[in-house]
Amino acid sequence: MTVDANSEDGGSSPAFNRIVRCPGCGGDSVYAAANPARPFCSERCKNMDFGAWAGESFRVAAPPNAEDLDLGDNTLQ
Ligand SMILES: [Zn+2]
Numbered sequence: 001m002t003v004d005a006n007s008e009d010g011g012s013s014p015a016f017n018r019i020v021r022c023p024g025c026g027g028d029s030v031y032a033a034a035n036p037a038r039p040f041c042s043e044r045c046k047n048m049d050f051g052a053w054a055g056e057s058f059r060v061a062a063p064p065n066a067e068d069l070d071l072g073d074n075t076l077q
Pocket of ligand 1: 022023024025026027040041042045
């Protein structure tokens with residue numbers, strides 16, 4: 001008589017740690033509640049990526065040309 005099955009069933013409970021790729025550095029990032037910076041691997045990467053993205057977006061939208069606006073409007077409609 002063995003009760004090993006019971007012990008084995010309730011013994012292991014995986015924390016369901018999903019590993020994703022950090023958009024900031026491209027490294028492994030733990031996508032779980034324990035990682036508040038997810039999907040980034042760390043708060044540093046999160047801030048870095050956001051800063052770069054915001055900066056680039058701002059740079060592109062910085063020079064608003066009248067011709068560009070006209071063209072955009074035409075394309076949208
Ligand atoms: Zn990272």
